[in-house]
Amino acid sequence: MIDFNHVTLEYPVTRTLALEDLTMQVARGEFIYLVGHSGAGKSSFMNLVLKRALPTRGEVRIAGEPLSRYRGRRTPLLRRRIGTVFQDNLLLHHLNAYDNVAFSLRVIGVPQREWPQRVTTALRTVGLEHKKQALPLQLSLGEQQRVAIARAIVSNPPLLLADEPTGNLDHENSREVLKILQNVNLRGTTVVVATHARELVETFRHRTLTLRKGRLVRDDPDGGYSL
Ligand SMILES: Nc1ncnc2c1ncn2[C@@H]1O[C@H](COP(=O)(O)OP(=O)(O)OP(=O)(O)O)[C@@H](O)[C@H]1O
Ligand SMILES: [Mg+2]
Numbered sequence: 001m002i003d004f005n006h007v008t009l010e011y012p013v014t015r016t017l018a019l020e021d022l023t024m025q026v027a028r029g030e031f032i033y034l035v036g037h038s039g040a041g042k043s044s045f046m047n048l049v050l051k052r053a054l055p056t057r058g059e060v061r062i063a064g065e066p067l068s069r070y071r072g073r074r075t076p077l078l079r080r081r082i083g084t085v086f087q088d089n090l091l092l093h094h095l096n097a098y099d100n101v102a103f104s105l106r107v108i109g110v111p112q113r114e115w116p117q118r119v120t121t122a123l124r125t126v127g128l129e130h131k132k133q134a135l136p137l138q139l140s141l142g143e144q145q146r147v148a149i150a151r152a153i154v155s156n157p158p159l160l161l162a163d164e165p166t167g168n169l170d171h172e173n174s175r176e177v178l179k180i181l182q183n184v185n186l187r188g189t190t191v192v193v194a195t196h197a198r199e200l201v202e203t204f205r206h207r208t209l210t211l212r213k214g215r216l217v218r219d220d221p222d223g224g225y226s227l
Contacts, residue, residue: 001159001190002026002049007058009044009214018044020214021058026192028063028158031185033201034194035225036211042194045211046161049192050082051075063158080108083157083189087167089148091136097123098132101150108155122154123147126180142173146180153184160184162193166200178204201225 002025009019019041026032034042047053048060051067060067062078070078091100101119110118123129126146136144145165152160162181166174178193178200185191195201201208205223209216218226 001028001030001063002192003061003064004048005059005061007048007055007060009041009048009053010056011053018053018214019048019211022214022216023058024209024216024219026190028190029185029188031182031191031206032193033206033208033223034192034211035196035201035208035227037227038196039213040211041214042211043163044214046084046163046192046194049159049161050084051078080155081157081159083152083155083160085145085148085152085160085162085165087164089145091144091147091151093136096133096135097128097139097147097150100136100147101154104151104154110155118154119150122150125153125183126150127176140173142169142176145169145173145177149177149180149184153189157189159190160192162191164194164196166195166197171199174200175203198225 004022004024007019007022010017034045036042044053048055051070098119101122102115105115105118120129123132126149128143128146131139131143166177169177174197181191181193182204201223202225208220208223210218
């Protein structure tokens with residue numbers, strides 16, 4: 001699903017070397033963690049997958065297709081196939097939970113008659129069917145993050161990227177979010193989670209890639225956290 005072939009990313013202007021000669025693959029249906037200290041390159045990895053940054057050297061392929069082929073108007077097509085969940089979930093504050101999730105479907109042009117069933121299913125997946133009408137401010141942070149997950153999965157993306165999805169959450173909510181991401185994965189979505197949350201990585205074990213200063217220093221098929 002994700003294929004990095006000797007990828008180096010040096011950000012223009014600042015010339016920061018964010019990733020260096022990274023070669024790795026993530027198979028369809030995998031669940032992986034990306035761990036590493038602050039500045040190790042985790043978000044840069046996500047930026048490359050989403051084509052928000054371009055490799056300085058090397059090639060990134062998603063589902064077999066080189067990202068260099070997604071030019072101009074095709075770039076949104078790539079992003080449509082990738083669900084994203086970030087630390088600050090940026091829900092639209094004037095829309096309730098239902099409408100925040102439905103918004104994803106509107107953006108990608110799904111016919112309105114399909115919305116109720118799809119939004120309801122996504123909200124059910126994250127355990128928030130009963131909070132459909134609530135505005136983000138009427139939800140706890142954990143609930144808001146679950147709405148953000150529903151928004152990311154309602155389009156049934158083959159790939160889900162989660163960058164510090166539990167960064168603002170307490171222990172219980174973090175575990176809840178992790179369980180939801182695992183369930184999404186069990187239904188066939190490939191999931192990549194960048195995280196600092198050692199306890200989660202050790203509890204819910206999955207293949208774990210460790211970055212250090214932009215280099216891949218560990219690829220542990222059985223997981224575990226060692227920085
Ligand atoms: N847009 C950017 N322009 C220039 N340099 C950047 C940019 N984004 C990140 N960097 C630099 O690239 C390096 C890798 O940053 P990145 O955000 O990928 O780290 P990270 O592993 O996600 O860290 P954190 O755990 O703090 O989120 C850092 O040195 C950072 O300062
Ligand atoms: Mg980051």
